């Protein structure tokens with residue numbers, strides 16, 4: 001099935017899931033209230049956002065240099081770096097490390113990029129034991145589902161559903177509260193941190209100056225993943241770079257604010273290869289740097305700033321489309337407003353342009369974005385590029401051609417409203433969808449109303465609604 005057909009099918013199903021929509025709206029509302037409260041920690045939030053946007057712009061414009069700087073600094077520290085053009089290369093490199101290490105058990109922390117390259121699916125297909133240590137990701141994994149939101153993977157699940165699943169899985173009590181559930185899960189996972197052969201985590205930021213990997217989290221599982229296993233693999237997109245270690249001063253609190261409404265996340269780690277005077281930490285520290293379409297976003301000069309995303313997930317909470325359909329409906333790893341910009345660029349407008357069109361262009365995502373990405377504008381630029389490349393939908397083209405013909409004829413415009421309603425429905429009903437009531441045209445056209453009121457009298461030349469005035473306006 002084509003991507004667009006799959007998307008339309010999933011959207012139709014999601015739109016009927018009113019319980020999911022209610023839960024999503026509730027969690028989003030709570031998150032937005034916490035985010036607003038956390039704004040207070042900034043003396044000048046606008047300045048902080050402008051600085052963050054500028055720094056990410058600088059990185060995007062000089063990415064080649066910063067990536068090489070990061071590689072040199074990491075290698076100087078004793079780390080290794082592997083470059084992966086695409087998901088297949090990244091998976092092959094990771095498999096080779098696991099084979100070389102004779103690894104069987106792998107523990108992993110939350111990682112959007114792991115979802116992007118479908119790491120869990122790949123490792124399971126090769127019979128590795130992969131343990132998901134992030135609670136949200138563990139829950140959706142057990143349900144056989146994809147993450148619902150970049151930061152709150154299981155936000156659409158009710159406590160009852162999770163209770164029931166965990167009761168079957170780890171024999172936890174059926175009527176315990178969320179905190180106790182978390183504790184049960186942690187106890188169940190704990191030993192795995194010590195027993196795993198390899199730990200895999202993502203990086204929130206990579207520091208070009210020092211070769212460090214920065215991870216910010218609330219559960220502490222990423223720290224544990226990167227501490228006990230003898231080999232640690234960091235998987236990161238080439239867009240995770242920040243120039244200086246000092247930049248973390250700004251980006252850690254900014255991310256915490258927009259991600260979870262906190263002043264700073266509970267655990268903030270700046271890690272790297274073990275130094276000779278350190279007792280703890282992995283013997284081998286490898287960073288797999290993944291492109292997987294990011295160069296395409298970089299190459300789209302108008303939309304380049306989409307690479308500045310720090311994956312806080314705040315734009316999802318304000319998006320009317322996301323709140324109604326949820327993350328899995330997109331059928332891509334990156335969802336919500338920003339996913340609708342980046343996925344079509346990274347994977348190709350031909351197959352994914354429909355995501356850019358699935359927008360209300362309300363602009364709320366732009367207002368909330370901590371790094372000021374102009375998402376609505378980038379969506380329009382994606383649509384423009386798709387049309388310019390001749391990728392417009394044939395059905396749409398025919399519809400608009402028929403519309404133009406109909407609108408250019410006075411006879412058609414003045415035809416009965418029954419005829420017009422019938423024709424519009426025929427032309428547009430499939431794109432309008434069954435869930436929304438189709439609007440009805442007014443009984444009389446403007447032309448008919450004018451004639452009734454003024455007879456054959458021509459409009460005054462001063463009346464602004466002439467072609468010429470339209471142009472001026």
Ligand code: SF4
Pocket residue numbers: 258308309310311312313314315316338365368369370371372373
């Ligand atoms: S686009 Fe902005 S608001 Fe949305 S996830 Fe990225 S950084 Fe956050």
